[in-house]
Amino acid sequence: MMTLKSLERKLQKADAKQAKLYLFCNFVSLLLITAYSAMMFSPTVLLVLPEGGDSRKQMIAIFVLALFGCVVFTIYASGLFFRKKAKQLGTLMALGASGRKLLPGLLGEVFALSAISSLLGIVAGFPFVWILWNSFKLITDSNQMALTLDFKCLYLSAVFFVIVVGFSCLNAYRYLKRTNIMEVMHEEHRNEPVREMGRWCGPVGIGLVLGGAVLGYMGPVVCHRVLNYYAPAWLNILYAPVFVGLYMIMLHTVVNGWRSRKKHPYKNLIARSMMKFQGKQTVNNLLVSTVLIAGSAFGIFYLPMMSVDRIMEIKSRPYDYYYHYRADQEIPGEEEISALAAQYGLAIADFRQVPYLSLGMDGISEVEDGNSFHYERMPLKSEGRFLSQDSYERITGEKISVQKGDYMAISNTDETGLYYLEDTATVLTNMVTFQSLPTNFGGYAHYDFLMDSLGYYVLNNEDYETIAAGLSKEWMGQTAVFNIDGQDSYEFSQDFFYTLVSSFGPECEQPSYYDRVKKYYDNQMGEVYWGDTTRMTKISYSEPNTSDFRMYWKYMPKSRILDKTEFNRTFAVFLMMFLFIAIICSLAAVIIEYTRCMTIVLNNRYVFEDLKRLGASPGFIRKEIKGQAGPVFKIPALVGMTAMYLLYALLMFGNDGKITTNEIGGLAVCLLVLLGIGGVYYLVYRYAVKNMCRQIFE
Known part of the structure; x- marks a missing residue:
């Protein structure tokens, strides 16, 4: 004799395919969220991505998009599961089972399915991170690539777990509250059209x-x-x-579609009607997929934009090596460098060294007043490095005219990155004698090689000599450049770098934005300079290979071969994090799209069966299947990629009011990357269509 429980098990077995789809959706969602949050909370990543920096903000913003997509995805998967489950419930109700009797079994089944699949997804998230991270380490590795995880990330996974399980149980209760048995049984065939x-x-x-x-x-x-x-x-x-x-x-x-149907109003009528009658499901899927693909594109753009800019900058350098140092430091000069190069069978050429002065500059600065601010002129706003006109011409080989009483800022040719340069100064100050020199901004000199986060300025020769009187070595420095005669050696460039670092004293163990003039002014005003607090990035001579040291050390040299060879190692964590983001978002998008294609078959199987009975050929049915699956993949990819590409171009333009040659190169590579990703989506689309056809024709 068949009991209610045995009948429930029989019906569950009959719809095992839909249950597997539901389990898979929950598993994938929790896996992706756990993996992303594990990376986002990883000390390895947080140590490299500066707090409050754009890279960390971008990481969090894309996580919000991924979280939104996965939440909608799991809710959608739950809805599909219960639409199929409704037939089981209706059958049992028709046989006399009450909702009260069915509730414990249904809740137990739903809770078990949701909890087990979600927990497995959470557990699988960590091996997934490990596999991706170590796969990337095969390409490039560094001391900073040692992956460490902070299990605080499980808080986010736990919240998502509660959402998945709670919503599933709520859905189960909601379906059992229905009293119309016929409505329940035919739930899976109910259409959800959208308003035209x-x-x-x-x-x-x-x-x-x-x-x-x-x-x-x-x-x-x-x-x-x-x-x-x-x-x-x-x-x-x-x-x-x-x-x-x-x-x-x-x-x-x-x-409506995007093609005019005036000439052929009945073309693809079946595919269009099927999509329209299930409009709510389709629109929601397309929207979520679009958001995830846009997030994926935003993440992947970080790699080519950063890489192309760096490669083009290195290639355009007029010298193989550049370094600068304070005059009170014992740093290798031309003879020592020549001797070091000789050990590697090399000879240096075009060695040029010029002095510079570190002076105090006044300027207009933002003064915070709660959430608002106002502008004030600070008598000692920042520290600037000043070359004489002769020194500038010697190191650059270019003539320049600086009027007496003026100063010029050295910018790159495109005049981007002017944030680091001061153009409002009216007084220069000798920080030892506190002699002042009235001055005016005389415009920009252009020499890309001397453009950095500290900034260089040029003074008239006479003004330079006047303000330099009485200045101590602590506030003076030397800038040197040279080439290698012939083919450079990576081993020499490494040796030169480590030798240079070891020559500096502890007083120079500072990041580039540590401003001694601002520190003096703040101390005089009875305030603590922010650079002496924990907010400023700390660097150490003991870790010269970290990205923080290579990016932020105040006296970091430039070496063409070293910077080119070790680019991946220096920025490995940055590149890995944003590549990981792109992979997570792309996986979520294609899984959602593939799942949608499978549900099209499950929900509309009776339509395709009717078409076969009416004599439709396999080719015709395959065409209708492609008409359903095509927009699911094509529209989110086109809209998400195009929108993010245009937004990224807008961001590049908004940074400095122009798009530079390097940025154009980066955007061109981004376009090629999008074409490659589009190719991957196309392969998944072909695979989905193949499986859809197999489901129909078997």
Whole structure:
């Protein structure tokens, strides 16, 4: 005699395929969220990505996108599961089982499925991180690549686990509350059409995406430059039109499509109707996939933009080596470097060395007043390195004219990165005698090689001699450049770097943004200079191979062959983190798209069966399947990639009001990367279509 429990088990076995899909969706979502949060909380990553820096903000922003996508994905998977489960429940109800009797078994089954799949996903997240991280280490490795994990990341996984299990149990209870048995049994065939809108929907959606991107980006800029106010976090709501526009684009895709049907109104009618009748599911899937693909593109763009800029900068250098140092340091000169090079069978050429002065500069500075600020002129705002006109001409080989009483700032040719240069100074100060020299900004001299985060300036020869009187060696320095006669040696470049580092005293163990003039002024005002607090990045001579040291040491030399060879090692953690982000978001997107394609088959199998009975050929059915699967993959990829590419170009332009040659090169490589990723999506699409056809024809 068959009991209620045995009947439940029989029905569960009949719909095991749908249960497996639900388990898989939960497993993948928890795996991706756990893996991402494990990386985000990893001390290895947090040590390299500076607190408050753009890279860390980008990492968190994309995590929010991934979290949003996975939440929607699991809710969608739960809904699909219960639409199939409704048939089981309706059958049992028709046989006389009450909702009260079914509730314990249903909740137990749902809780077990949700909990087990989610816990397995959480556990699998850590091996997934380990495999990806160590795979990248096969390409490049450094001391900073030793992966350490902070299990605080499990807090996020736990919250997501509660969301998944709680929502599933709530869904189970909601379905059992229904009283109409026929409605429950036919739940899986219920359509979810969306309200049709005119063909204006798509163009307006594109306009909202573009307008929202510009509005969201320019809002904080206007807030800062016009209102003298620090933009609050809530101002990011200005990006809201982007999501509304994305929804309208997806809605237009489902309801109207992007091709005119005046000539062939019945072309692809079946595929279009199927998509339209399940519009809510389709639109939600397209929207989530688009957001994830956009996040993936944003993450992957970091690699080519950073790499191309660095490679082109290194290639354009006029000298193989550059270094500078304070005059009170015992640093190798031309003879010592020549002797070191001789040990490697090398000879140096074009050695040039010129002095510079470190002077105090006044200037206009932002003074915080709560969330707002105002501008004040500071008598000692910052420290600047000043070359004489003769020194500039000797090291660059270029003639320059600096008028008496003026100073010029050395910029790159494109005049980008001017943030580090002071153009409002009216007084230069000798920091030993405190003799002052009235001055005016005389414009920019252009020499890319001397452009760095400290900045160089040029004075008229007479002014240089006047302000230099009485200055101690602590506030004077030397800048040197040289080439290698013939083919350079990586071993020599390493030896030179380590020799140079070991020559500096502890007083020079400072990051590039440690400003001695600002420190003096703050101390005189009875304040603690922020550089003497824990907020400033600390560097150490004992760790010269870390990314912090290579990026931020105040006296970091430039070596063409060393910088080129060790680029991956220096920025390994940066590159790995953003590559990881791109992989996570892309995986989530293609899994959602593939799952959607499989549910199209499961939900519409009866439609395809009817078509076969009506005499439709396999080729015709395959064409209809492609008509369903194509937009699921194509539209999110096109919209997500295009929107993020344009947004990234906007960000590049917004940084300094122009797009430089290096940035154009980076954007060109980004375009090639997108084509490569599009190829991967196409292969997944082909695989999905193949499996859909197998489901129909078997």
